Amino acid sequence: MRWYKESIVYQIYPRSFNDFNGDGIGDIRGIIEKLDYLKGLGVNTVWLSPIYDSPLDDMGYDISNYYDIHKDYGTLDDFKEMLSKMHERGIKLIMDLVVNHTSDEHPWFLEAKKSVDSPYHEYYIFRKGKNGKKPNNWKSFFGGSAWEYNEETDEYFLHLFSKRQPDLNWENPKVREEVKNILRFWLDLGVDGFRCDVINLLSKKEGLPNAKGLPILGARGIYIDGPKMHDYLQELKRDVFSKYDMFTVGECVLINSKTALSYIEEGIDELNMVFHFEHMNADCFYTKWLPRKFKLRRLKKPLSKWQYDLGDKGWNSLFLENHDQPRSIDRFGSLEYRNESAKMLATYIFSQKGTPYIYQGEEIGMTNAHYTTIEQYKDVETLNMYKTLRRFFSEKKTMKMVQRASRDNSRTPMQWNQNKNAGFSEGEPWLEVNPNYKDINVSDSIKDEDSILNYYKKYIALRKKHPVFVFGDYREHYPKSNKLAYYERNYQGKKLLVICNFTSKELKFNPIYDLSKYKLILNNYQEDEKHLLPYQAKIYLGES
Template identity: 50%
Template structure:
């Protein structure tokens, strides 16, 4: 059992622009984070993951960085960051930075020089190519729709951007780029940060020659993921970063790596790989998206059997070999209670059930701001109220195809990244206590019913349930290091699994839907003796664990069994 502090930690993700505004400009800031450190400490979390706060023109909410060693003025100053780091450490909390190594802003000094002329010393810091047959150099499609290539008339060439045109990809084949990025990472580590979440890290290497992707439908562009995702050279680059920089610090690292399964993930997080501590997998986030079409926007119903298959593979394949990063929500995903639960009739019960599931798995749990009070998706009636560049591009693309606007909006209401980006709901006051001014994006109108102030007054709230889950994880080592085993693999409503460490076993029972299915324990499982560790419903003695049990809507229970 390879024990590490980051395996035993719980991470809380902050999206700074939407967390707390202290100066009335409608934009969250670092002093807002400082003001809520005691709130987070009381919740029980260990690590704060802060989305990008670097200097940025903010075309993609900070993921377009124009200076890696400065702070965006809307968030504050470097002195504010230093105070945040000091105040967090004083409370025993660690700070994990969100770092984008794949691309910069098109306003970064490197890119300004790079686009100035073909013979500029910084030209090769980015990926430039001549056009082909009167169009882009190849047929790759951007994650934000359209070609990955942007024509630049200054030098009559195209530059590559896997995301927005304002986010040109760095050329990681250039030793000067590698050296500069290593120096920048170490600069932050010397400042005292406790780790990094590496954004889009799977894309820093591209296929040699940048060939066209397979294009059976003869479309102008194609999502050629296998030509710019998880290529072998990514591992070489990460291993070099680890050996030259990261190895010298006791930190936590997690990579954003879409498009891989657990066996591939081990090439990043395997105990002997010397690359990353863990990665975010996306397989469970793709269960409600049909293959083909418009990617995540091509919605289909998800089902529990597929969720069991995905999550079980990650739990089993990484056990004693690597480490999982477990999450339901983040700044790029819809609110989990709206997506996998019931955000109306059973909002509280389903939010608690989903939390139970994720926090009882092997791996480091991640909580996204507002998840601990059961914040829900937003449904703006007008596209003008949305701010997310991906959402706006999708809307424009679909309108140009003649798709009815009401059909487009139905999809956006379910899948837009802005679902997660509305301001944190602190209290019942105007703007939900987020700001004294007008928020950069509208507050969810349900804030008078869903807010931190009310949650802290209610001992049965979702907040206190999360607090208990976190406390249990620190009390019971089996929750951190125990082996996972799936039970009832073919049950379409009940997800049940065990975690075992030595002679201690946990039994986790979850009803994922609003019905009342009857649970029958598998033959050979002895439920005695037992201790109920947590449940999202009151459990009376005569309702306790027996050979059969009728579950209530979205019910969850965790029992500690003694061998």
């Protein structure tokens, strides 16, 4: 049963969602308090970012105990209550699965680093230095070398992320058994699936050879989509995934559509879908830390390529925001036309073929953080990149890049109302609230018929009503336009036309079809002219 195809997923970043106990940190009871809000929005699946026990060096993506909840968020009993109440409301739950690495405070690693004779030493990737240098030239995704010296064993250990996130050794069958036990534990509690963190990094090429070419980009086949990736995922599927009614979505680094199909093609089903990030290069060179001006063609081209390449063979994940990306309005829309462009962006991305992923706050048009000094940021990637960038750029230039690219842009507390701290917490929030919460918040959005939130509700209701949104094919028009995004979907005699203006000016275009024969079922303006208004989005429904 591929129920994930009809899912509308809402990602919760729990630390910033809703604080129930007033300590300034979002928690599980805070999520329980807002379940009716989620049901009212129309979502039927929640993806929960990590809530496991962790020192929080990377905000929970560094796990020290896979079988328990971090005390900041609550208890395992709180979790069970939340899961039960989600299921009562027809909402499924997918958890974050982080098994490329653990925390350096995980008991396995604490034992592993003591001695080469420790039974846990082979749980991780330790190597001797070479000629007084590190074992190889691999780079961390967070900047600097991917190797850290361990004095007790006179070796280096591998960390593709923070030095406090040592990589697990998937060559070791004991590690794979440990992971299967973790999966079974949560699935037996009733969890409905997993978002698999950086899942295509598990396999490292034998001998750990140097990467060639540009840092990280030269790692394909070495530690990105390594030689045993399929073996590992097939083993997880055979021993665990196939035994449950669940789904998996894999976050995959530098993946292309051809490689993705080798994981997700129906019949292979090592994963059910992947997150790729090719469209995220629409305003940057390979990484958000190397900015360039946004061009619509750079957004449309990879998204259409994935639509065509996956076709009926695989399933797409549809997103513009998550906990690692800046806010989409700042990147691809317009702060001046915030209301219109937020609605247009949702219409454009979520009407394609695949499963929509809404990130908390996206549905009310939240924007990037307002921070002006590096001290206001908490994100480890941001702080590491700041140090790296300062070696090459001035403070002013570096801060401009941080303000544009930091993951904290999407992690500012959820803006619920105009009360103190945006209604997120009675205490001092762990991360500063965006001061625009007086204008951008859920409470005001609910009352405003023309709000972004109410547009999302209308959109989701339409998606549930018309199967063409879910199962229709995809055909793009005007692929080379940097102003107009236009595509159609066809299914069982129904045709959907999705037409979006990505500019702040009125836009004339040839609609190709006679629109008088179609019903306008969604419009982010009251006006319906022959030309498109700034950031206007329209959806027409008719017969194929």
